[in-house]
Amino acid sequence: MAAEVDPLFFDPLGVDPGQARDVARWRRAERVRLAGLREGLGKAGRAQVSDRIAGHLGRVLATRGLRRGCVLSGYWPIKGEPDLRPTLTDLHCAGVTVALPVVETRAAPLVFRSWTPETKLVRGDWKIPVPSPAADRLVPDFVLAPCLGWTDDCYRLGWGGGYFDRTLAGLTPRTIGIALSAARLPTIFPQPHDIPLDLILTEDGVATTRPHK
Numbered sequence: 001m002a003a004e005v006d007p008l009f010f011d012p013l014g015v016d017p018g019q020a021r022d023v024a025r026w027r028r029a030e031r032v033r034l035a036g037l038r039e040g041l042g043k044a045g046r047a048q049v050s051d052r053i054a055g056h057l058g059r060v061l062a063t064r065g066l067r068r069g070c071v072l073s074g075y076w077p078i079k080g081e082p083d084l085r086p087t088l089t090d091l092h093c094a095g096v097t098v099a100l101p102v103v104e105t106r107a108a109p110l111v112f113r114s115w116t117p118e119t120k121l122v123r124g125d126w127k128i129p130v131p132s133p134a135a136d137r138l139v140p141d142f143v144l145a146p147c148l149g150w151t152d153d154c155y156r157l158g159w160g161g162g163y164f165d166r167t168l169a170g171l172t173p174r175t176i177g178i179a180l181s182a183a184r185l186p187t188i189f190p191q192p193h194d195i196p197l198d199l200i201l202t203e204d205g206v207a208t209t210r211p212h213k
């Protein structure tokens with residue numbers, strides 16, 4: 001829609017359009033900087049970060065009520081995001097129903113589809129590997145959201161599609177942001193559409209949380 005035609009478009013909803021435009025521009029620059037920061041770690045550095053996050057994740061999920069039969073959405077890593085695929089396999093083997101997010105309609109909420117280690121993935125929007133439309137559609141109880149940047153009040157800076165915000169406007173799973181410790185930002189200049197996550201997990205452990213809903 002309008003946001004797709006012009007990435008700087010922002011429905012004011014009482015927000016000063018000039019200010020919203022400045023925020024969008026600032027976020028674009030921060031995305032480039034933060035992606036560069038992650039790139040700079042190199043393959044080995046990123047693998048170490050992934051392992052450390054994976055090391056914390058099981059305990060964090062268990063503490064927050066994840067059990068057999070729950071539906072958890074992970075993500076298929078792109079562009080240097082922490083790779084938690086081994087954890088997704090472990091969770092599947094432990095009886096958790098694992099899903100992956102899919103952009104089935106641009107500028108709409110994400111759809112979640114079932115994933116197992118046997119699932120053949122197809123190339124989705126932005127070339128992200130996703131389960132095919134034949135895979136079961138699920139409603140997640142837990143969502144892992146990869147973050148380019150994060151704040152102490154649990155806001156997330158993502159790739160700029162607004163997909164998680166649109167999705168979380170209609171669903172209320174427990175949400176765990178997955179991020180590099182060094183990607184902490186003083187603020188993302190929250191806009192009316194931004195929805196904070198429940199918790200941010202980095203290679204150093206739980207960085208910050210919001211009170212339970």
Ligand SMILES: Nc1nc2c(c(=O)[nH]1)N(C=O)[C@@H](CNc1ccc(C(=O)N[C@@H](CCC(=O)O)C(=O)O)cc1)CN2
Binds near residue numbers: 076102
């Ligand atoms: N691994 C992974 N999977 C994921 C996400 C993610 O962040 N990581 N997503 C998390 O949401 C969703 C996909 N997110 C997307 C975010 C942006 C664009 C995109 O087209 N970006 C445009 C710029 C958009 C803009 O600035 O308005 C581009 O870069 O050309 C596509 C998909 C679902 N799957």
Ligand SMILES: Nc1ncnc2c1ncn2[C@@H]1O[C@H](COP(=O)(O)OP(=O)(O)OP(=O)(O)O)[C@@H](O)[C@H]1O
Binds near residue numbers: 007164
């Ligand atoms: N609930 C919503 N309804 C309509 N538009 C939305 C909604 N949430 C976000 N958007 C639009 O999406 C665009 C990008 O939002 P934002 O900068 O927060 O992306 P992001 O959270 O970094 O991206 P992503 O979640 O895809 O990684 C904004 O222009 C915003 O207007």
